Amino acid sequence: MSIPAVPDIVDRIQQEWAQAYPQLDAQPIGVLGRIQRIATVASQRLDRNLEVHGVTRSEFDVLGALARADRPLRASEVVSTTMLSGASITKLTEGLSRRGLLERRKSERDGRVVLLAVTDEGRALVDAEIPRRLADDERILADLAPDERELLASLLRRISVSMGE
Incomplete structure (x- = not known):
């Protein structure tokens, strides 16, 4: 597969590192630098769109985890699906609860366990934002082509798995 090379900012940065440190192989910057740049730009776009709803990306991640689940979740389950820390989940869920976007309930089985569930208002926010987000991702x-997307996703998955948890 031959794709014409259109230079980008990462090419310039990679070249600058190669000139500054000719004894080092700057090739990984070509891959990881682009992954970082794409993630940064996509995150900035998402942040701008979420401002309208008055939520942060992390708060949206929590609401999204709850909206995707078919049941209320323990905080530890939200941690595992959002890649946020337990401490941040606690802080985020307190704020989201105060604003009526999620509710905290005691487990019927074990009263010591707190379960988190998205409210109707929280689900409405996710329902409004996720189609816009997917459309923005589609534009990116x-x-x-579909086969290129599959190949890229497969290659990135291999890298992700090799990094471990």
């Missing part, structure tokens, strides 16, 4: 990937 528009230049890739």
